[in-house]
Amino acid sequence: MYDFYKACGYNYLEFCEAGFRSRPDHLPDYYKEMSSAIHLAHERGFRVGIVLLAGMEQWKGPGKTGYSGAFSPLDKAKLEERFANLRQAVSALRNADAFIFLPGDPGGDPKGRSTLENCLAFCRSVEQIAKQQAPEAKFMVNLWAVSEWEGFSSPFSLRFWQQEVKLSRAVAAAPDLLGPGCGVSFPLHNYYRSLALSCYAKAGIEPELYPTPKDVQVLRTRGVKPLLGWPYFLVDEADDGFLRPNNVASGGQSSAETRYIRALVDCGRRIGLDGLVGNAIFFQAESLNIYAFAQMCRYADLTPEQLLDQYAGFIGDEKTKVALGQVLRYIENHSNWQNSLPASYQLNSLDVSEVISASAALELLAQVKPCVSPAIPLLEPPALYLGRLKKRLEAIAAGNIGGVAPIRTSTSVNENIHAPGQRLEAFPA
Numbered sequence: 001m002y003d004f005y006k007a008c009g010y011n012y013l014e015f016c017e018a019g020f021r022s023r024p025d026h027l028p029d030y031y032k033e034m035s036s037a038i039h040l041a042h043e044r045g046f047r048v049g050i051v052l053l054a055g056m057e058q059w060k061g062p063g064k065t066g067y068s069g070a071f072s073p074l075d076k077a078k079l080e081e082r083f084a085n086l087r088q089a090v091s092a093l094r095n096a097d098a099f100i101f102l103p104g105d106p107g108g109d110p111k112g113r114s115t116l117e118n119c120l121a122f123c124r125s126v127e128q129i130a131k132q133q134a135p136e137a138k139f140m141v142n143l144w145a146v147s148e149w150e151g152f153s154s155p156f157s158l159r160f161w162q163q164e165v166k167l168s169r170a171v172a173a174a175p176d177l178l179g180p181g182c183g184v185s186f187p188l189h190n191y192y193r194s195l196a197l198s199c200y201a202k203a204g205i206e207p208e209l210y211p212t213p214k215d216v217q218v219l220r221t222r223g224v225k226p227l228l229g230w231p232y233f234l235v236d237e238a239d240d241g242f243l244r245p246n247n248v249a250s251g252g253q254s255s256a257e258t259r260y261i262r263a264l265v266d267c268g269r270r271i272g273l274d275g276l277v278g279n280a281i282f283f284q285a286e287s288l289n290i291y292a293f294a295q296m297c298r299y300a301d302l303t304p305e306q307l308l309d310q311y312a313g314f315i316g317d318e319k320t321k322v323a324l325g326q327v328l329r330y331i332e333n334h335s336n337w338q339n340s341l342p343a344s345y346q347l348n349s350l351d352v353s354e355v356i357s358a359s360a361a362l363e364l365l366a367q368v369k370p371c372v373s374p375a376i377p378l379l380e381p382p383a384l385y386l387g388r389l390k391k392r393l394e395a396i397a398a399g400n401i402g403g404v405a406p407i408r409t410s411t412s413v414n415e416n417i418h419a420p421g422q423r424l425e426a427f428p429a
Contacts, residue, residue: 001283002044007376009294013041014049014100014277017089020056021065031092038095049098050089051142054107054122058085070106073118087129094134100185101126104145112152116167119149120174127182140183142230143168156242158199161189165210172211172219180223185230185277186211192231192264194340195242201342216272226274231264235278235289237337253395254285254388256332258292258304259347265296284379285388288328304350308332314375315382320368326352327368330361331392334401358397365389 005013015037022030038048057068058081071078090099103123108114123141130139147153147163154160164187171177178184189196190207200207211219216227233239237255268276278293280286292307309325316324329352332338338346355361370382378385395401 001379002041002046003377004287004379005046005290005294006044008291009298010046012047012049012275012277014051016051016053017093019089020053020058020085021067023059023061023064023066026064027088027092031089035093035095038093042095047097049100049138049140050093050096052086052089052099052101052126053105054082054101054103054126056082056106058082070110072109072111073107073114073122074109079122083125083129086126087133090130090133094137096134096137098138098140098183099130099134100140100142101130102142102144104148106148107145108149108152110152112150114149114152116149116170119146119167120171120177123171123177127177138183138226139181140185140226140228141171141178142185142187143171144185144187144230144232146171155195156199158203158205161196161199161207164189165208168210169215172215178219178222178224182224183226183228184219184224185228186273188229188231188264188268191267192260193233193239194337194345195239197345198242198340198342201344211271213270213272220272227272229264229268229271229273229276231276232279234260234264234337235293236281236286237289237335238281239337239340243336243340253282253336254287254331254385254392255289255335255337256292256308256328257289257335257337258296258307258332259350260337261289261292262296262302262304262307263347265293266300269300284385287379287385304332305329308350313371314378315368315371315385317369317371321371323364324368326355327361327365327389327393330355330358331389331396334358334396336401339401358393362390362393362397365393 015034017034019027019030041048055070055073057071057078059066059068071082073079101123103119107122108119127139127141130137143164145155145164146167147160149167150163151159153163168186172184187193190200190209197207219227234257237243237253237257265276276293276297278290280290283290288308288311291311292304295307295310296302305325308328309321312321312324312328315321329350333349333352355364365386368386370386374382
């Protein structure tokens, strides 16, 4: 995996600390394994960040692993227990280069009683833990789902996304938090995420974009660094429970989102960010998007068509790679992500006039011969990836090209946003 990520152009990995899912007597083994992963990443030339989650209650058995759910930060005993566990985690993983704190998802009081001040106090406490246990590491605040700290609204509601901007601005303006020695990650939801944009479109409201170039410049003058974008869903074409069908339910579908990746990277550059972090849960199925994300961060003039043809050359042999490039264009034009977006946010399709149907794409794909010696180390042999593309085209032929699941209004759906304990692998170029 590391060889592939390096070949793509990534220079930084993030892992999600999930010690809360291990029984306390098994934590030493868990942290030993995680520390080894950090060491190996360093040997391969990567910097490593550890993502720390806020409101997770520690599993205590009887099994070796499990999930106890979230807790309210207003419960002082539970809060102190979480701080103690985070202290243990940071100490055990102090060979990491950065610790990134997610105050939300889950975060805040599930009954909606917490306030921004509770959130800021939590953030400052975790920052002190990080500085004490790993003084050489960078500390960062990730504003993902910070909206949960006031009212705990549903992400299937417009209020959630409006609240995220409001509270993100408040966190950024708070004294004694974001400044020299501290970085910040922005989720960029109102710039790209289909669930957020659909909520705004349904209400007939234009999303407020955050951060703006001015917001970034203000933080930069205060010495906040790095300033990263953290678009969690696009690379994996997953938007848990919102897309139908989605990658979470299917175990991962091979797709192509190069137009949307190009647009988002260009947006991050215009805003003035230092880098972007992508997600790679379905790393084999979504290897093309993983490659595209890094390459487009590296090369501002790289077009979607050029990228697809590059990747086709890694998978198909010299005689059939052009045909594969056409197949990839067709798959991208029929992506779940494209079909989940409101029409006004959909980008123009790629030109693939010679492939007019899924059956035609399948016939063309059948002519592709796998590359014997790919130019970069891949996550799986080209023949296996071609098999994934065949399944994707069969799904398209069956009409499974994505769409929007009913938007729920429940206020207790945080488990559908981010699977707790999920190992996060994300990389800014």
